[in-house]
Amino acid sequence: MAHIQLKNIVKRFGNVFAVRDFNLEIQDKEFVVFLGPSGCGKTTTLRLIAGLEHPEIGDILIDEHRVNDMSPADRDIAFVFQFYALYPHLTVYENIAFPLKAVKVAKPEIDVRVRKVAQILQITEILDRKPGVLSGGEMQRVALGRAMVRQPKVYLLDEPMANLDAKLRIDTRAEIKHLHHEIGATTIFVTHDQVEAMSLADRIVVMHQGVLQQVGTPYEVYNRPKSLFVAGFMGMPSMNLLDAQLTSDQGNTVLQIDHTDAVLDLSHEQKSKLNAIKEKNGYVLGVRPEHVRVSREAVGRKIVSDVHLIEPLGAVNILDLSLGIHPETQESIVLRVRTHPTFKVDIGEKVWLDFDDEQMHLFDRDTEMGIW
Numbered sequence: 417m418a419h420i421q422l423k424n425i426v427k428r429f430g431n432v433f434a435v436r437d438f439n440l441e442i443q444d445k446e447f448v449v450f451l452g453p454s455g456c457g458k459t460t461t462l463r464l465i466a467g468l469e470h471p472e473i474g475d476i477l478i479d480e481h482r483v484n485d486m487s488p489a490d491r492d493i494a495f496v497f498q499f500y501a502l503y504p505h506l507t508v509y510e511n512i513a514f515p516l517k518a519v520k521v522a523k524p525e526i527d528v529r530v531r532k533v534a535q536i537l538q539i540t541e542i543l544d545r546k547p548g549v550l551s552g553g554e555m556q557r558v559a560l561g562r563a564m565v566r567q568p569k570v571y572l573l574d575e576p577m578a579n580l581d582a583k584l585r586i587d588t589r590a591e592i593k594h595l596h597h598e599i600g601a602t603t604i605f606v607t608h609d610q611v612e613a614m615s616l617a618d619r620i621v622v623m624h625q626g627v628l629q630q631v632g633t634p635y636e637v638y639n640r641p642k643s644l645f646v647a648g649f650m651g652m653p654s655m656n657l658l659d660a661q662l663t664s665d666q667g668n669t670v671l672q673i674d675h676t677d678a679v680l681d682l683s684h685e686q687k688s689k690l691n692a693i694k695e696k697n698g699y700v701l702g703v704r705p706e707h708v709r710v711s712r713e714a715v716g717r718k719i720v721s722d723v724h725l726i727e728p729l730g731a732v733n734i735l736d737l738s739l740g741i742h743p744e745t746q747e748s749i750v751l752r753v754r755t756h757p758t759f760k761v762d763i764g765e766k767v768w769l770d771f772d773d774e775q776m777h778l779f780d781r782d783t784e785m786g787i788w
Contacts, residue, residue, distance in 0.1 A: 418444060418478050418479055418492075418569035418570045418602045419441075419442070419443060419444045419478070419479055419480070419602075420440075420441070420442040420465065420476075420477070420478055420570065420602065420604075421440070421441050421442075421475075421476070421477040421480075422438055422439060422440045422441075422461070422464075422465070422474065422475075422476055422477075423439060423474050423475045423476075423477070424437055424438070424439060424473060424474040424475070425437070425438040425439070425461070425464060425471045425473070425474035425475075425476070426438075426471060426472050426473035426474055427457075427460055427461075427464060427469060427471050427472060427626075428472060433457075433625075433626045434457045434460040434626050435457045435460055435461055435464070435471075435626045436457075436625075436626040436627050437627075438457075438461060438474070438626075438627075438628055439628070440621060440628065440631065442602065442604065443602075444602055445600045445601065445602055446602060446603075446618050446619065447593075447596050447603045447605065447616060447617055447618045447619075448603070448604050448605070448617060448618065448619050448620075448621060449604075449605045449606075449607060449612070449613040449616055449617035449619075449620050449621065450462065450604065450605070450606045450607075450621050450623060451607060451608070451610060451613040451620050451621065451622050451623070452608065452622060452623035452624055452629075452649075453608055453624070453649070454608060455625075456623040456624050456625060456626065457623050457625070457626040457627075458606045458621075458623050459574055459575075459606055460626075461623070462495075462572050462574055462604060462606050464476060465493070465570070465572060465604065466488055466491065466493055466495050466572055467483065467486060467487060467488035467490075467491050467493075468488060468495075470484065471484065478491060478492075478569065478570065479569070491569075491570075492568045492569040492570070493568050493569065493570040493571070493572055494515075494562075494563035494564070494566050494568040494570070494571050494572065495563070495572045495574070496559050496560060496563045496571070496572065496573045496574065496576045497559070497574055497576075501559070502547040502555060502558060502559065502562075503547075504546065504547050504548060505546070506546070506547075507543065507544055507545060507546055508534075508539060508542050508543045508544070508545055508546075508547075508550070508558050508561075509530055509534075509543040509544065511547070511558055511561075511562055512530045512533060512534065512543075512558065512561045512562050512565050513526050513530050513565070514562065515562060515565060515566045516529065516530075516565060516566070529565050529567075530543075530561075530565060531543075533561045533564045533565045534561060536564070536595065536598065537557045537558075537560060537561050537564075537591070537595075538557075539554065539557050539558065539561065542554060552581070552584065553584040553587070553588060556576060556577065556588060557588075557591070559576065560576070560592070560595070564595070564599065568601075569601075569602065570601070570602045570603070570604065571601050571602070571603045571604070572603075572604050572606075573592075573603065573604070573605045573606065574606045575606055575607055575608070576588075576592075576605075577589065577607075577609075577612065578607075585612075589612060589615055589616060592605075592616065593615070593616055596616075605617070610649070610650055610651070610652070611652075613634070614634040614638065615634075617633075617634055618633070619631060619632060619633055620632065620633070620634055620637045622637060622645075622646050622649065622650075624645050624649075629642070629643055629645055629646050630642045630643065630646045637650060638650050638651065639775075640786075641655070641702070641777065641786060642785065642786050643779070643784055643785055643786060644657065644700060644702075644779050644784040644785075645784065647702045647777060647779065647786075651704055651705075653705050653734060653752045653754075655702045655703065655704050655705075655777070656701075656702065656703050656704070656705065656708075656751050656752055657700050657701070657702050657779075658673045658674070658700065658701045658702075658739075658749065658751070659673070659674040659698060659699075659700055659701075659781065660672060660673050660674060660680075660698070660699045660700065660701040660778075661674060661698060661699065662690070662699070663679075668681070669682060669687060669690075670682060671699070671701065671778075673701060673739060673740075673749070674698075674749075675740045675741065675742055675743060675749055676739040676740035676749055677719075677720075677739075677740070678719045678739055678740075679719075680701070680771065680776075683773060685788075686778070686788055689787055689788045690778075690787065698781040698782075699778055699779065699780065699781055699787070700778070700779040700780075700781050700784075701776065701777070701778060701779075702776070702777035702778070702779060703751075703771050703772075703775065703776050703777065704775065705734065705752045705753050705754040706754045707771065707772040707775035707776075708751065708753045708754075708769055708770070708771055708772075709769060709770045709771075709772070710735065710737075710753050710755055710759065710767050710768070710769050711767065711768050711769070711770075712761070712767060712768070713768060714768045719739070719768065719769050719770065720766060720767075720768055721737040721738055721739050721751065721766070721767060721768075721769060722737065722738045722764060722765070722766055722767075723735055723736075723737060723738075723761050723762065723763050723764060723765045723766075723767060724736040724737060724738040724748055724750060724763070725763065726761070726762075726763060728757065730757070731757070732754050732755065732756065732757060733754070733755045733756070733757050733759065734752060734753070734754055734755075735752070735753045735754075735755055735761070735767075736750045736751075736752055736753075737750065737751045737752075737753055737767065737769065738750060739751055751769070753769065
């Protein structure tokens with residue numbers, strides 16, 4: 417398969433940076449997901465690897481060979497677009513076989529490879545049909561089959577499930593993961609859906625405004641975000657991010673959430689990390705909804721709050737807890753918490769909460785980078 421390197425890549429459209437100083441190494445047979453909001457540069461980066469766009473600065477290497485000046489056809493890649501781009505006048509069989517006919521593969525070999533791919537994708541029964549009578553899921557599998565039949569070095573998938581309904585997305589996601597393990601191809605997958613990224617990727621590449629924010633396993637990106645953007649982007653609901661300040665409580669350094677009575681003790685290790693950096697104007701405390709413990713009685717740090725909103729989601733409830741009121745905007749300072757559905761409370765009821773010490777994150781408010 418293929419080992420891919422992107423070195424100092426820069427791509428602009430006019431005065432707008434689509435990709436800025438991008439560096440990444442993708443190992444042979446690795447499944448890497450580019451994740452980020454619309455306009456973050458992930459599809460542009462994919463197109464640069466494919467040869468559909470050309471970098472202004474930097475080098476793209478496939479198996480140690482610089483491919484900047486190579487045409488897409490010479491890079492030995494297969495691209496699956498968000499829109500299936502099937503030929504409507506050709507049957508499923510003919511659509512899948514088309515790339516092989518274009519390079520004049522012998523007919524017996526074409527037949528063997530098309531039928532093998534169709535069997536893997538479970539579309540053998542629709543080989544004689546045309547795209548106009550296929551469902552969205554079937555068309556997506558045909559598009560995947562057309563890429564797979566070529567047996568390229570690299571598979572590039574640009575939001576291939578964006579047009580599928582929720583159930584079909586889940587089924588197709590499982591198929592893609594199974595196919596990757598079976599074929600063992602180097603695969604780059606673009607999506608804005610963090611669930612797709614978490615479930616598919618060996619490593620996730622988080623992008624924002626053309627800048628690479630963090631690269632890591634799904635566990636690392638979710639549990640050890642390096643920046644405020646990554647912390648806020650990953651998770652449903654997303655991480656609680658609350659402005660905070662260091663203060664002193666009876667000679668002990670503590671962290672107080674701004675405009676609330678919530679005060680958090682710090683461990684020796686946390687204090688050491690804070691002492692190692694220069695004085696800061698402020699901090700942002702991050703904690704995920706599932707890492708907050710809620711009780712009807714005073715426990716732990718004994719932070720009291722009012723239930724502001726309840727969202728029952730079946731398997732869990734999401735509670736919005738009001739910790740205080742912002743003096744300028746007069747808006748509630750809200751902490752979102754995930755609870756078991758058997759935890760019954762009413763709006764306006766007082767509850768007490770505590771944080772998981774091992775799962776608290778602190779960010780520099782100015783640089784937006786993580787401290788611990």
